[in-house]
Amino acid sequence: MLPLPFDPISQWSTPARPLWRCGHGHRVRGSLNGKTFSASVVERAGSFWLLLEDSLATTAELAAGQSVDVLLEPDDA
DSSP states (O other), rough: OEEOOHHEEEEEEEOOEEEETTTTEEEEEEEETEEEEEEEEEEEEEEEEOOOOOOHHHHOOTTOOOOOOOOEEOOOO
């Protein structure tokens, strides 16, 4: 999980939508250190988090605590 420095509801002017049986959030697409991905943004404990697959961390050669470049946009599909 990657913390987001913004509220996607106010930033993108779109409400959270059902993602799975018990959760709501935003489907997104973007790039992480130049590697493209699709993922979800969810709210937990008053903060927003980007949920990333472990395989993306491996592909993007990430390490815990590392700074990353992220481009993110809503995926309305």
